[in-house]
Amino acid sequence: MASEERTSEILDKLRQAVYDFEEDDAVKWAKTALEEGVDPFVATLEGLATGMIEAGEAYNRKEYFVPELLMCADALYAGLDVLKPAIDASGRTAEVKGSIVLGVVEGDVHDIGKNLVKMMFEVAGWTVYDLGKDVPLDKFVEEQLRTDSDVVGLSALMTTSMLAMPEVIKRIRAKNPKVRILLGGAPINPEIADKYGADGYAKTAGTAVDEAINLLKMLKEEEGRK
Amino acid sequence: MNKKATMTNRERIEAILAHKKPDRVPIWPFAYGGFATVYTGTSISDAYNKPKVAYEAQKKTCLDFDWVFTPWIGYAAYGGWEFGGEIKWPSGEYAQAPTVARLPVETVDDVWKLKAPEVATAGIIPIVTEFMEIAAKEQLDNEPFKFMCACMGPFNTAGMIAGPDMLCKWVIKKPDAAHRLIRLATDHMKDLADYWADKFGLESSLAFTGEAIATGQLISAKQFEQFVLPYFQEAHQYILDRGYKHIYCHQCGEQNANLEHWAKIPYGNPGIISIGHEVELETAGKYFPNDVILGNLEPAIIQSSTPDKVYEATRKNIQDGMAKCPGGYVFSPGCELPPMASVENVKAMGQAVEDYGWY
Secondary structure, eight states: OOOHHHHHHHHHHHHHHHHTTOHHHHHHHHHHHHHTTOOHHHIIIIIIHHHHHHHHHHHHTTSSOHHHHHHHHHHHHHHHHHHHHHHHHHTOOOOOOEEEEEEEBTTOOOOHHHHHHHHHHHHTTEEEEEOOSSBOHHHHHHHHHHHTOSEEEEEOOSTTGGGHHHHHHHHHHHHOTTOEEEEESTTOOHHHHHHTTOSEEESSHHHHHHHHHHHHHHHHHHHHHO | OOTTOOSOHHHHHHHHHTTOOOSBOOBOOOOSSHHHHHHTTSOTTHHHHOHHHHHHHHHHHHHHHTOOOOOOOOOTTTTTTTTTOEEEOOOTTTOOSOEEEEOSOOSHHHHHHOOOOOGGGSTTHHHHHHHHHHHTTOOOTTOSSSEEEEOOOHHHHHHHHHOHHHHHHHHHHOHHHHHHHHHHHHHHHHHHHHHHHHHHOSTTEEEEEEESSSSTTTSOHHHHHHHTHHHHHHHHHHHHHTTOOBEEEEEOSOOGGGHHHHTTSOOBTTOEEEEOTTSOHHHHHHHOTTSEEEEEEOHHHHHHSOHHHHHHHHHHHHHHHHHHOTTOEEEEESSOOOTTOOHHHHHHHHHHHHHHOBO
16 A cells, blocks of 8 residues: 555656656556555546646646647546556446536537547546537437436537537427537537527637536526526 | 629739739638539539539629639548548538548558559549639639639648548657658649649649648647648748749638748738638738738628628628738638528628728
8 A cells, every 4th residue: 555655646647647648657657556556546536637637727728739638638548548447346436527428410520629528528527428420410319318418518610510509409408408508619609509509618628617517507506496 | 793893803803913902802702612502502512523513503603692703622621532541522411521531541650651642543633623624614704713723731631641630649749750741741732733733734723722720729839830831831832933823821710829830931922811710800911911811701600690790790801801901802701601601691791892892
C-alpha cells in the first residue's frame, strides 16, 4: 500500500502524463498505481481524469487545440486500459453524474467535435451512449428511451444536416418531453438552438459539460416547483 | 440589367481586378454545390457527379439571381478519393456534399508508401474535366472567367487522405508523417495547376485554392505556421509562376489568429480572398489591403433566418465591405450557400445589394 505521499506523487504523474499527452507515461504510472496498491478509482478520477479536465481548461484558454486534446485523450484511454480490469474486478461503480445520448445527425460524418464532447462528459463522470455519426433520426429517440438518459446531445457541421436537428427534437419531445436537448456544431448558434426547440447550446467541447449540468439543474428546479 | 447599371457582372469583376470601382457591388456567391441543383429541380449529388446538369444548374441560377458566374466543381473532402480511397455521394434528405467513405491512409507506414496520383484519372478529376470542357465553350456576360481551376489546399487534402483527426494527432506525434502527407498534397496542387493550364490555357482561368481544416477551430496559429503556411506559399507561388493571374482562396472558418500568416502568402495582383463570417470584413481589409475581399454573410443566417433578417445582415455586410476593404469588395456568403436556403431569403440578399450596393 503506497504511502499518502507516494499516492499523491503517482496521481500527479498520471495527471501530468495526460496533460502532457505522454501515452507511455500514462501506462507506466497506471501500472505503478496498481503495483503499489493505489485505489484504481482514485487513480482514474484524481489522476487521469483530472489531467483531462485540465487539458479541457487549456483548450478553453486557447492554449491547447484539437491535436493536443486528441493526444491527451489517447493518453487518458491508454491509462484507463490498464486500470479498468482492476476497477471491474473491484465490483465498485463510480458515482454517475448524469447520462447523455450523443451523436452526429443523419447526413453528417464530421465527428471530431462530438468525440471531444464525449470524452469531456466521460471524464466528468457521466455515462455516455455514443451513437456515432450519420445517425438516423429515430435512433436518437430509441436510444434515449432505452437508456432513460437525462440529456441528448446533437452535433452537425453542415447547414443541410443541421436541418435534421429540429426534426429529431420534435420526435424526442413527442416521446419524452422532460429530456434536455443540447446542440453543438459550427453552424449552430444560441438563436438557432432556441429556434429549433433545444434547451441549450455548447459553443465548444469544453463548455458542453457545464451547459449540460446547468440544464439538469434547471430541470430539477422546475420539478421542485411542481 | 437594372436601369442604374452601367456594367455587366463580368465587367464589375474585371473592374475590381483592375483596382477600379465597379458601378455596384457584385454578388459572387459560393453556390457551386447543391443550391444550384436544388433550385433547378435536381439533386445535390448532381452538383458533383453530373457535369452537364451541374453546369446548366449553375448557369441558370446565376442568370436568374443576377450573380457572377464562375463555373466550378469541387468539394471540401477532396483528397480521400483522389489519393486512392473511396467516396460517398451525398444522398438522403440531410447530406450536403461528398464524404470520404474509405481513407487511403490508415497508418504511418501507409503514408510512406503513398504516391501522388495521376491527375487526369484521380478521383473526381475526370468529372471536373468534362464539366470544364462544357464551360469552355462559352463565356457569358456574367462570367469574368470561363471557370475556376481547382487546386485545393495542402492541409485540407492531407486531412482527407488520413482523416482530420489522425492528421491532427500526427502534427504532434508523427510530424514527419504529417509533413510527408502535406508535401504530397502540395505537389498535387502544382500538378493540378499544370493539368488545367495545359488542358484549358490560362486566358480565362482563375485558380482556386482553399482550406477548411486548417482553422482556429482545430489547430493553433503556431501549427498553422509550421504545417500550412510554407506549403501554401510554395503552391501559390508555383501557380502564379505558371501564369495564373489571380488566385481565389477560400479561408474557411475561424482564421483570425492565422491572418498574419495568410497575409504572407502570394495571391496574384490582386488576389481574391474569400473569408468566413468569423472574420470581420474590416479585419480582412487590414490584412489584405491590396486584395479583393469576398464575403462573408453567415450561411446559417441565410438558411435559418427570415427574409427581413437576411436583408438587414446583407445591408450591414455590404456597407462594411464597401467602406472597409480598400482592395475591393465582393458580396458573398462566408462559405457555401446552403443548398436548402429558401429562394425568398436568397432574393433578400440580392435586394439588399440592389438597395445599398451602388457606388
